[in-house]
Amino acid sequence: MADLKALAEAVIKGDAVTAMKMTKEALAEKMPAEKILNEGLIGGMEILGVRFKNNEVYIPEVLIAARAMKMAMQLLEPELVKAGVKPVGKFLIGTVQGDQHDIGKNLVAMMLKGAGFEIIDIGIDASSEKFIERIKASGAHLVGMSSLLTTTMPNMEKTLKAVKAAGLSAKIMVGGAPVTQAFADKIGADGYAPDAASAVDVAKRLIA
Numbered sequence: 740m741a742d743l744k745a746l747a748e749a750v751i752k753g754d755a756v757t758a759m760k761m762t763k764e765a766l767a768e769k770m771p772a773e774k775i776l777n778e779g780l781i782g783g784m785e786i787l788g789v790r791f792k793n794n795e796v797y798i799p800e801v802l803i804a805a806r807a808m809k810m811a812m813q814l815l816e817p818e819l820v821k822a823g824v825k826p827v828g829k830f831l832i833g834t835v836q837g838d839q840h841d842i843g844k845n846l847v848a849m850m851l852k853g854a855g856f857e858i859i860d861i862g863i864d865a866s867s868e869k870f871i872e873r874i875k876a877s878g879a880h881l882v883g884m885s886s887l888l889t890t891t892m893p894n895m896e897k898t899l900k901a902v903k904a905a906g907l908s909a910k911i912m913v914g915g916a917p918v919t920q921a922f923a924d925k926i927g928a929d930g931y932a933p934d935a936a937s938a939v940d941v942a943k944r945l946i947a
Contacts, residue, residue: 740768741761741764741765741768741770741775742761743765743774743775743778743779743782744778744782745757745761746758746761746762746765746775746778746779746780746783746811747778747779747780747782747783747786748783749761749783749807750779750780750783750784750787750804750807750808750811751783751786751787751804752804752807753800753803753804753806753807754807755806755807755810755811758780758807758808758810758811759810759811759814761779761811762775762779762780762811762814762815763814765779766814766815766818771822772815772818772819772821772822772824773819773822773824775815776812776815776819776824776855777855779811780808780811780812780815780853781853781854781855783804783808784804784805784808784850784853784854785853785854787800787801787804787853788850788853788854788935788936788939789936791934791935791936792934792936792937798842798846801846801849801850801935802846802849804853805849805850805852805853808852808853809852812852826855826856826857827854827855827856827943827946828856828857828880828881828942828946829856829857829859829877829878829879829880829881830848830851830856830857830858830859830879830880830881830882830883830942831858831859831860831861831870831873831874831877831879831881831882831883831909832844832847832848832851832858832859832860832861832882832883832884832885833860833861833862833863833865833869833870833873833883833884833885834862834863834864834865834884834885834886834887835864835865835884835885835886835891835894835895835898836864836865836866836867836891836894836898837864837888837890837891837894838863838864838885838886838887838888838891838894839863839864840863840885840887840888840915841862841863841885843885843887843914843915843916843935844860844863844883844885845860846935847883847885847914847932847935847938848860848883849935850935850936850938850939851883851938851939851942853939854939854942854943856881856942859873859877859879861873866898867894867897867898867901867902868901870882870884870898870901870902871901871902871905871907874902874907874909875905875907879909880909880910880946881909881910881911881912881942881945881946882902882909882910882911882912883911883912883913883914883938883942884898884899884911884912884913884914885913885914885915886913886915886917886918887915887916887917888917889917892915892917892918892922895913895918895926895928896926899911899913899926899927899928903927910929910930910945910946911928911929911930912928912929912930912931912932912938912941912942912945913926913928913930913931914931914932914933914938918931919931929945930942930944930945
């Protein structure tokens with residue numbers, strides 16, 4: 740019987756080879772793809788998220804674990820589609836106009852993917868028009884805006900207002916080094932997270 744705890748452990752360690760091997764074994768045993776996803780891959784990323792919040796692991800470990808999960812997901816995705824397993828929700832994420840930083844955004848995207856969200860990443864230096872266009876095209880339930888420069892923070896407010904003015908119902912989360920809860924409240928954002936692991940908790944709460 741495939742050991743899903745060991746699969747979760749392989750993800751936590753960032754051991755892509757073992758994670759893929761165990762995912763293949765579980766599928767060969769006709770284990771439901773959703774069970775492999777939830778107890779193996781997501782289970783591992785959830786444990787890692789808690790450790791990350793507690794400063795027991797750091798960004799490099801999270802990136803390596805996310806890569807291991809991604810490799811195993813490639814094997815699992817066709818089976819999830821066949822089984823009709825839907826993602827938790829659609830999350831559109833981008834760095835606002837004028838800002839070229841993407842490490843924080845990428846980390847949040849990886850953690851959310853690890854929690855079962857479908858991610859639509861619109862990249863860096865994204866205008867409010869690009870956000871609106873892609874929200875409409877994807878039907879995203881949640882939108883994440885990232886900013887690492889105090890000079891680009893006003894573009895968060897501008898984009899948020901444009902999204903609301905366009906009549907889109909997606910909930911909006913903001914984050915990034917200079918962003919605070921007070922700023923998020925001031926501009927009327929639906930959620931704020933100080934780090935990638937917390938962003939998963941906020942996203943789950945907003946979609947519930």
